[in-house]
Amino acid sequence: MDSDVVLRVDGLSGGYGSIQVLFGIDLTVRKGETVALCGPNGVGKSTLVRMLSGLNRPRAGTVTLLGRDVTALSGPKRVRLGMSTVIGQQAFGSLSVRDNLRLHAYPNGHDDDRTDTVVDGALAVFPRLAVRTDQPAANLSGGERQMLVLAKTLIQRPSLLLIDEFSLGLAPVVVGGLLELVRRLAAAGVATLVIEQSVNVAMSIADRLLFMEHGTIIAEHTPDELRATPDLARRLVLGGHAE
Numbered sequence: 001m002d003s004d005v006v007l008r009v010d011g012l013s014g015g016y017g018s019i020q021v022l023f024g025i026d027l028t029v030r031k032g033e034t035v036a037l038c039g040p041n042g043v044g045k046s047t048l049v050r051m052l053s054g055l056n057r058p059r060a061g062t063v064t065l066l067g068r069d070v071t072a073l074s075g076p077k078r079v080r081l082g083m084s085t086v087i088g089q090q091a092f093g094s095l096s097v098r099d100n101l102r103l104h105a106y107p108n109g110h111d112d113d114r115t116d117t118v119v120d121g122a123l124a125v126f127p128r129l130a131v132r133t134d135q136p137a138a139n140l141s142g143g144e145r146q147m148l149v150l151a152k153t154l155i156q157r158p159s160l161l162l163i164d165e166f167s168l169g170l171a172p173v174v175v176g177g178l179l180e181l182v183r184r185l186a187a188a189g190v191a192t193l194v195i196e197q198s199v200n201v202a203m204s205i206a207d208r209l210l211f212m213e214h215g216t217i218i219a220e221h222t223p224d225e226l227r228a229t230p231d232l233a234r235r236l237v238l239g240g241h242a243e
């Protein structure tokens with residue numbers, strides 16, 4: 001096996017009850033690589049992330065994390081093996097920013113001093129959050145909440161990061177800061193699969209873009225290929241088979 005492959009998906013199919021949403025998805029994400037999943041609403045992007053994270057079970061196919069078949073493993077076991085999932089901007093609204101992060105650090109089994117050091121390390125990456133550590137998370141803006149979620153991810157030190165709806169509803173200036181963080185995680189070797197509605201955002205962050213339609217991957221391109229063929233991305237995102 002290619003030792004750089006962090007996530008490998010083979011023939012993944014399934015959906016909800018009798019409704020089949022995914023039809024034989026194959027993909028890989030390597031160490032330090034960021035892969036974006038693009039496509040119109042309803043093609044199955046979120047369903048794929050749910051299956052990868054263990055929230056939903058596939059009907060067929062396998063999910064391999066760092067060379068280990070995790071298809072039958074629960075979500076928590078996948079987290080322990082290095083998979084971290086960000087879905088939306090979830091946080092405990094009544095808890096302060098710091099307490100949200102401390103709770104997240106507990107499963108790592110550190111004592112209180114070490115927990116605070118880990119939390120401070122994550123906060124150091126987000127100056128905007130660092131000045132709001134005592135505020136309830138409910139008071140944060142959408143962008144700040146996304147930062148809080150990514151700060152939690154830093155604490156987990158994942159090998160694989162799955163992000164659903166990365167920039168949805170966020171101001172461009174906020175997205176810019178978050179992109180920088182994902183680039184830093186990639187530089188540290190984290191493999192990232194990110195669902196991104198905006199192809200422009202996806203092109204600025206990803207090494208490869210996968211385009212989905214009707215539960216299958218219909219095309220794969222690098223940002224350079226997309227820049228060299230104006231209109232290709234637009235046609236793919238609108239759901240047209242471009243090739």
Ligand SMILES: Nc1ncnc2c1ncn2[C@@H]1O[C@H](COP(=O)(O)OP(=O)(O)OP(=O)(O)O)[C@@H](O)[C@H]1O
Nearest residue numbers: 015016019021039040041042043044045046047048
């Ligand atoms: N809990 C559910 N039960 C039944 N069908 C569902 C459920 N969740 C999603 N679906 C259906 O599965 C299909 C794929 O949805 P999914 O959310 O994965 O698409 P998506 O590409 O992520 O789109 P969006 O960006 O709009 O979320 C859609 O037809 C949707 O209606």
